[in-house]
Amino acid sequence: MSTMLNDDKEILVDFINESNEALEKTELVLLGLEENLAAGGDVDENDINSIFRTFHSIKGSAGFIGLVSMNQLTHEAETLLDNIRKGKTDLKKAHIDIFLEVSDTLMMMMNHLHENFTEEGFPGDIDELKGRIVRLIDDSTADKGKTKPAQKSEKKKSKKTEPAPRKNGDGTEAKVTDAMLDALISPEMVKQFVVDASELLDGMEQDLLALEKAPDNMELIESVFRNMHSLKGNAGFFNYGDISQVCHRAETFLDLVRSGKARAEANQISLILQVLDFLRSAIENLDAGKPAVISGKIGLLDLMTEVLSLEEAEASSEEKTASEERPEKAAAEQEPDETNKKSASREEKTESVSPKKTEAKTQASNAKKTRSSISDVIRVDVEKLNKLMNLVGEIVISESMVSHNPDLRALEMESVEKSISYLQKNVRELQELATAMRMIPLSGLFGKMKRLIRDLATKNNKKIDLIINGGETEVDRSVLEHISDPLVHILRNSADHGIEAPAAREEKGKPGTGRIELSAKQVGGEIWIIVEDDGNGLNREKILKKALEKGLISENDMDMADEKVWNLIFQPGFSTADKVSDISGRGVGMDVVVRNVEKIRGRVEVDSTQGQGTRVNLRIPLTTAIVDGMLMRVEETIYAIPTLDIKESLQVGEQNVVDLMDGQEVIKIRERLIPILRLHELHELSFKAKPLSEGIVVVTEKGAQGIGFLVDEILGQQQLVIKPLPEYLGNIKGVSGCAVLGNGEICLILDLSNLIKMVEVP
Amino acid sequence: MEAVEEAVVLEPGVNAANEGQFLTFMIGEQQYGVEIKYVTEIIGIQNITSLPDLPHFMKGIINLRGKVIPVVDVRLRFGMEERDYDERTCIIVVSINDTNVGLVVDTVAEVMNIPEESIEPPPKVNSKANGNRFIYGLGKVQDNVQILLDTQKLLFDEELEQLSAIT
Numbered sequence: 001m002s003t004m005l006n007d008d009k010e011i012l013v014d015f016i017n018e019s020n021e022a023l024e025k026t027e028l029v030l031l032g033l034e035e036n037l038a039a040g041g042d043v044d045e046n047d048i049n050s051i052f053r054t055f056h057s058i059k060g061s062a063g064f065i066g067l068v069s070m071n072q073l074t075h076e077a078e079t080l081l082d083n084i085r086k087g088k089t090d091l092k093k094a095h096i097d098i099f100l101e102v103s104d105t106l107m108m109m110m111n112h113l114h115e116n117f118t119e120e121g122f123p124g125d126i127d128e129l130k131g132r133i134v135r136l137i138d139d140s141t142a143d144k145g146k147t148k149p150a151q152k153s154e155k156k157k158s159k160k161t162e163p164a165p166r167k168n169g170d171g172t173e174a175k176v177t178d179a180m181l182d183a184l185i186s187p188e189m190v191k192q193f194v195v196d197a198s199e200l201l202d203g204m205e206q207d208l209l210a211l212e213k214a215p216d217n218m219e220l221i222e223s224v225f226r227n228m229h230s231l232k233g234n235a236g237f238f239n240y241g242d243i244s245q246v247c248h249r250a251e252t253f254l255d256l257v258r259s260g261k262a263r264a265e266a267n268q269i270s271l272i273l274q275v276l277d278f279l280r281s282a283i284e285n286l287d288a289g290k291p292a293v294i295s296g297k298i299g300l301l302d303l304m305t306e307v308l309s310l311e312e313a314e315a316s317s318e319e320k321t322a323s324e325e326r327p328e329k330a331a332a333e334q335e336p337d338e339t340n341k342k343s344a345s346r347e348e349k350t351e352s353v354s355p356k357k358t359e360a361k362t363q364a365s366n367a368k369k370t371r372s373s374i375s376d377v378i379r380v381d382v383e384k385l386n387k388l389m390n391l392v393g394e395i396v397i398s399e400s401m402v403s404h405n406p407d408l409r410a411l412e413m414e415s416v417e418k419s420i421s422y423l424q425k426n427v428r429e430l431q432e433l434a435t436a437m438r439m440i441p442l443s444g445l446f447g448k449m450k451r452l453i454r455d456l457a458t459k460n461n462k463k464i465d466l467i468i469n470g471g472e473t474e475v476d477r478s479v480l481e482h483i484s485d486p487l488v489h490i491l492r493n494s495a496d497h498g499i500e501a502p503a504a505r506e507e508k509g510k511p512g513t514g515r516i517e518l519s520a521k522q523v524g525g526e527i528w529i530i531v532e533d534d535g536n537g538l539n540r541e542k543i544l545k546k547a548l549e550k551g552l553i554s555e556n557d558m559d560m561a562d563e564k565v566w567n568l569i570f571q572p573g574f575s576t577a578d579k580v581s582d583i584s585g586r587g588v589g590m591d592v593v594v595r596n597v598e599k600i601r602g603r604v605e606v607d608s609t610q611g612q613g614t615r616v617n618l619r620i621p622l623t624t625a626i627v628d629g630m631l632m633r634v635e636e637t638i639y640a641i642p643t644l645d646i647k648e649s650l651q652v653g654e655q656n657v658v659d660l661m662d663g664q665e666v667i668k669i670r671e672r673l674i675p676i677l678r679l680h681e682l683h684e685l686s687f688k689a690k691p692l693s694e695g696i697v698v699v700t701e702k703g704a705q706g707i708g709f710l711v712d713e714i715l716g717q718q719q720l721v722i723k724p725l726p727e728y729l730g731n732i733k734g735v736s737g738c739a740v741l742g743n744g745e746i747c748l749i750l751d752l753s754n755l756i757k758m759v760e761v762p
Numbered sequence: 763m764e765a766v767e768e769a770v771v772l773e774p775g776v777n778a779a780n781e782g783q784f785l786t787f788m789i790g791e792q793q794y795g796v797e798i799k800y801v802t803e804i805i806g807i808q809n810i811t812s813l814p815d816l817p818h819f820m821k822g823i824i825n826l827r828g829k830v831i832p833v834v835d836v837r838l839r840f841g842m843e844e845r846d847y848d849e850r851t852c853i854i855v856v857s858i859n860d861t862n863v864g865l866v867v868d869t870v871a872e873v874m875n876i877p878e879e880s881i882e883p884p885p886k887v888n889s890k891a892n893g894n895r896f897i898y899g900l901g902k903v904q905d906n907v908q909i910l911l912d913t914q915k916l917l918f919d920e921e922l923e924q925l926s927a928i929t
Contacts, residue, residue, distance in 0.1 A: 397828060725830070726830060728861050729813065732814060740825050746811040746824070746825050
């Protein structure tokens with residue numbers, strides 16, 4: 001099997017993909033059946049037939065490929081289904097349970113196959129499952145009328161489905177030697193484990209955070225339990241002792257909560273959240289190629305035992321699950337009266353339906369996730385995406401080389417023009433597609449902020465609601481990397497300095513629970529990420545005082561506009577917090593925000609009302625690699641400004657020019673005063689003092705009042721592929737990058753926010 | 763763009779094998795040499811886009827088949843007088859540690875083999891003079907003396923780093 005030919009592998013992969021698709025459908029059908037059954041509805045024969053067909057075709061293919069255990073398992077499932085189909089057996093919940101289990105097991109086997117190309121070494125206990133199916137077949141056909149004993153045994157069995165995989169996990173550890181394991185585990189599998197584990201951890205974190213607000217939500221508990229359990233199982237399979245031990249203990253506690261034997265207290269949830277952090281760091285280690293060791297594991301385990309009050313339960317986990325089963329079993333058996341028993345079991349059934357179903361559903365959705373990663377989503381190396389993006393950039397350049405080719409243009413032939421416009425259209429579409437491929441929704445990043453706010457609120461004894469809107473907004477991958485730190489800083493500031501303590505809030509007549517809204521939306525060519533809190537707001541006097549102390553402003557500036565005052569907080573080393581907390585207040589932070597956002601050509605806006613709250617807006621251009629730019633010539637140099645930033649361009653009459661005392665020229669357009677920046681002087685291209693009226697002034701939107709650039713000529717609009725300036729040159733003031741034009745010339749892309757800073761003195 | 767077509771692209775295989783090979787070029791009457799393993803190609807002078815805030819010897823950037831690379835004028839780097847570019851002016855593109863830089867020289871002379879034993883360390887005298895610190899050694903070929911340059915120092919001398927840190 002290990003020396004499988006490539007052809008065989010292809011067949012196998014096809015088989016896996018097809019089967020997974022079919023199993024996915026089957027699962028939905030089963031869940032539908034279950035719902036139907038619980039509602040007392042009739043069983044649709046078509047449903048049974050479709051499930052039968054799925055198992056049957058898997059059986060056939062598995063037999064053909066030589067997958068013995070899969071073949072046998074599906075055979076038994078098929079037999080049971082056949083009985084049901086032919087009316088020999090009535091469909092019961094236990095059957096659906098077992099079919100779901102079979103389908104899950106099959107999916108796990110498919111994943112295993114996909115990674116190993118052999119069914120050997122599959123950690124699940126197929127024989128045990130097979131045995132249970134056979135017993136169900138026997139039970140149901142033997143006494144179709146007497147459902148009770150069967151029901152009881154099924155009950156026992158379905159109970160066992162939980163601990164079963166657990167045993168398997170440990171079982172593999174015991175059975176398989178380390179050497180065998182090492183041979184089994186490929187680096188790809190570890191990678192997959194890391195990815196899966198991170199997903200599981202993220203999921204658990206979200207659920208736990210929600211659970212804090214609704215501690216009695218069984219669905220959440222079930223979901224956390226399930227994720228913890230899968231993580232434990234995976235870790236067990238890979239023989240990561242630390243992870244599986246820690247997971248196991250957390251799982252034990254969750255199991256108690258889930259079975260109603262304990263209630264999840266706030267401090268316990270906090271601890272589990274911390275446990276997640278430990279697990280995450282272990283998994284990060286693993287990703288970095290280090291062993292998955294949890295430092296301080298023993299202390300953590302002890303702490304968990306103590307806080308989660310697991311002393312008794314921890315005595316022996318196997319015993320625990322056993323004893324958990326026993327009272328229920330005993331209770332059922334103690335009922336001597338037939339009718340009583342019936343009603344009891346029915347009650348039990350209805351009780352068990354709801355959590356079971358949700359469980360099955362989460363299982364289904366989890367399974368869907370992993371499966372879709374095989375069938376319709378592929379993981380692509382970011383490096384490849386970057387290369388693609390670069391290549392598309394080159395194509396855009398070569399397209400403009402062709403379409404702006406003077407010789408070709410001189411032909412003035414309609415067919416050429418047509419072809420060129422067709423080429424332009426396709427290139428644009430290609431570029432849009434390539435850009436879209438790199439887009440990631442913000443929801444993941446936003447989700448992480450929930451945890452941050454929660455931790456900060458707990459730490460400072462504040463109550464804060466984080467409201468998230470627009471998480472579905474997509475941004476380029478590089479943007480996501482750059483805004484994650486700024487966002488953390490801003491939210492920290494809001495939670496730490498903005499939102500007041502509950503008592504202080506109530507004094508002011510505000511609700512005790514603070515509110516931070518994190519939202520994202522697309523506005524024109526920009527993505528706006530807004531953090532708005534209803535806290536204390538910025539303190540104008542304090543900021544001014546501090547700025548004065550630091551020498552950032554002079555006495556004369558004390559009456560500067562609010563907007564400028566708020567921008568002072570972005571100066572390096574600026575902080576007004578009275579006391580330094582360990583989270584924020586050291587004065588690093590806000591300048592990091594600006595620096596990071598500027599790297600992706602974005603900008604930060606702050607607005608605040610004293611006592612009412614603060615609003616921070618990160619405005620980030622949509623794509624960073626390719627922009628529509630307006631080309632303009634200044635002497636010999638060609639500059640470009642993103643078209644979206646341009647408001648208008650005009651020739652100014654001399655009567656509209658005002659010379660300020662310090663030499664700054666200002667023009668008046670429709671009652672607005674706009675400062676002028678002469679690019680000639682900035683770049684020392686020439687010192688010729690040319691009157692403004694002889695050039696063209698391009699007015700941009702950035703900055704408080706906009707800014708006008710004096711240029712010699714406007715060359716037109718063109719798509720530009722932004723390239724960074726060679727690192728060798730260091731930072732160039734006022735230029736954010738360059739682009740190669742169709743004729744091979746280079747144009748410089750102006751860094752507007754930087755240029756504005758040079759003109760506007762804070 | 764025509765300059766690109768005239769470009770002399772050196773075979774990389776030859777570069778790696780020949781340690782003692784130098785590409786020589788002229789600045790005024792003096793012949794200089796750089797180790798050929800750093801040289802990727804030689805192109806004619808082309809339009810250089812100047813940038814603000816650069817040290818005077820950094821002329822700006824050029825477009826080399828879609829790649830944007832910085833250009834250093836070797837004359838100015840040595841503190842010599844500026845001279846107008848003509849049709850013999852060349853740009854030698856060198857590549858060190860993934861950094862591509864174009865070196866503007868008066869003209870390219872030839873590729874020559876200078877064995878290790880014919881290279882003498884630079885004289886210690888007059889060490890204050892600008893330019894000497896870029897010298898790797900003096901190569902004696904027949905009656906001529908070639909000034910062999912330390913490409914690493916030429917591109918990454920600390921003076922330059924300080925300059926870029928300020929800007």
